[in-house]
Amino acid sequence: MLHYAVVFFVIALIAAVFGFGGIAAGAVEIARILFFVFLILAVLSFIFNALRGRH
Template identity: 50%
Template sequence: MLKWAIIFAVIAIIAGLLGFTGISAGAAKIAKLLFGIFLLLFIVFVVLALLGIGAVA
């Protein structure tokens, strides 16, 4: 479960870097949206991992 949280964090960072550095206006809007979505998913997965709630391996 923590593996997924790390994956979402990396994707959020990449999307944020692409969107917040001014590559293009369209890419910035998409990156900001993806950044928000993946950041939210990252937080949810971290909380679930800390609570011990996860997928059965």
């Protein structure tokens, strides 16, 4: 999922360079959402893995 966030960020940068403001803004929003979803899932995974490792 982090890979997709980076891909959309790169698409946003390329679109911004060529002057496609609407596409760049949309790609940035998608990248931001995917990054935060990845971050939340990673934290939950670490927590559940730590709790499971105790027993």
